[in-house]
Amino acid sequence: MIELNNVSKTFGSIRAVDSISLTVQPGELCVLVGTSGCGKSTSLRMINRLIEHSAGSIRIDGEDIDRIDPQQLRRRIGYVIQSTGLFPHWTVARNIAVVPSLLGWPAARVQARVDELLHLLGLEPAEFAGKYPSQLSGGQAQRVGVARALAGDPDILLMDEPFGALDPITRDSLQNELLRIQQQVAKTIVFVTHDMDEALKLATRIVVMDKGRIVQQDSPQALLAKPANAFVETLLGGQERGLKQAGLLQVSSLMQRLPKALPAPVGASVDAAASLRQALSVMLWHRCKRLAVVDGDGLQIGVLHLGALLEDDQC
Numbered sequence: 209m210i211e212l213n214n215v216s217k218t219f220g221s222i223r224a225v226d227s228i229s230l231t232v233q234p235g236e237l238c239v240l241v242g243t244s245g246c247g248k249s250t251s252l253r254m255i256n257r258l259i260e261h262s263a264g265s266i267r268i269d270g271e272d273i274d275r276i277d278p279q280q281l282r283r284r285i286g287y288v289i290q291s292t293g294l295f296p297h298w299t300v301a302r303n304i305a306v307v308p309s310l311l312g313w314p315a316a317r318v319q320a321r322v323d324e325l326l327h328l329l330g331l332e333p334a335e336f337a338g339k340y341p342s343q344l345s346g347g348q349a350q351r352v353g354v355a356r357a358l359a360g361d362p363d364i365l366l367m368d369e370p371f372g373a374l375d376p377i378t379r380d381s382l383q384n385e386l387l388r389i390q391q392q393v394a395k396t397i398v399f400v401t402h403d404m405d406e407a408l409k410l411a412t413r414i415v416v417m418d419k420g421r422i423v424q425q426d427s428p429q430a431l432l433a434k435p436a437n438a439f440v441e442t443l444l445g446g447q448e449r450g451l452k453q454a455g456l457l458q459v460s461s462l463m464q465r466l467p468k469a470l471p472a473p474v475g476a477s478v479d480a481a482a483s484l485r486q487a488l489s490v491m492l493w494h495r496c497k498r499l500a501v502v503d504g505d506g507l508q509i510g511v512l513h514l515g516a517l518l519e520d521d522q523c
């Protein structure tokens with residue numbers, strides 16, 4: 209779907225991106241992560257030709273992007289940035305409708321698409337379609353930014369720190385929505401962040417960059433299990449690694465399942481869909497080594513033992 213082959217970008221004497229090669233498969237959510245100035249945004253913006261690469265080749269669906277008109281290319285690729293880039297004098301509906309209108313969709317289809325996307329992003333059309341960007345909270349504006357990027361139904365979405373400016377709770381809920389939308393509409397997404405926790409939560413693959421180069425690309429699990437060098441290990445949080453790893457696994461993966469569901473338990477419990485990290489936190493809080501595991505209806509369906517988290521004792 210997206211292929212970068214030995215791609216470099218120089219600004220004068222600065223080598224912002226240094227010979228990176230990367231293939232992103234259809235339906236993947238690929239996260240570029242690294243410290244400030246390592247070339248994440250430049251890499252992303254070369255894919256939709258907002259920045260022209262200096263060397264190497266970039267292909268989309270096998271087609272060299274140099275041969276695609278930049279305007280056409282950008283209509284095929286959704287782009288979301290931290291500051292949303294909404295047009296301030298246009299309503300939410302008109303902002304979302306930019307690409308469909310450019311693509312010449314009939315008015316009724318555009319209107320239907322706008323409503324559909326507002327619903328998808330959890331914004332009631334009757335309330336939000338006629339508002340202006342200045343009347344929105346940061347989180348709402350960011351949702352509109354995502355809706356706009358999805359409007360022309362592009363196969364590819366490029367997202368540059370889209371949730372970076374939001375408070376942790378809003379960010380968490382938008383991350384969950386992105387995962388939900390990704391399950392529903394399966395876009396190919398390249399997502400930039402400098403927040404490793406965000407990368408671990410969202411990515412099917414994490415690409416770690418340092419000084420314009422790719423130092424490692426792997427699944428979140430593989431990255432945590434085997435960081436390629438000390439820099440990746442530091443990015444992963446050093447001694448916090450164990451908790452981050454536990455954050456990737458669900459309670460249901462390690463619990464002992466009961467033969468049949470029981471009524472709601474009295475003592476400490478955790479949801480089967482929670483992470484092992486959350487379960488550990490509940491155990492620490494209640495000072496207990498076992499937790500009842502409950503399903504979405506509050507019925508007990510299993511038990512989680514602290515010992516199960518420590519299996520494969522390597523000490």
Ligand SMILES: Nc1ncnc2c1ncn2[C@@H]1O[C@H](COP(=O)(O)OP(=O)(O)OP(=O)(O)O)[C@@H](O)[C@H]1O
Pocket residue numbers: 219222223224242243244245246247248249250251402
């Ligand atoms: N238009 C430009 N002209 C000159 N240098 C630039 C330009 N754009 C980026 N750079 C330089 O290229 C390098 C990579 O910048 P880039 O914006 O890709 O970093 P980043 O990883 O996105 O950082 P951040 O996390 O701070 O957004 C930096 O050293 C930056 O100063």
Ligand SMILES: [Mg+2]
Pocket residue numbers: 248249250
């Ligand atoms: Mg950047």
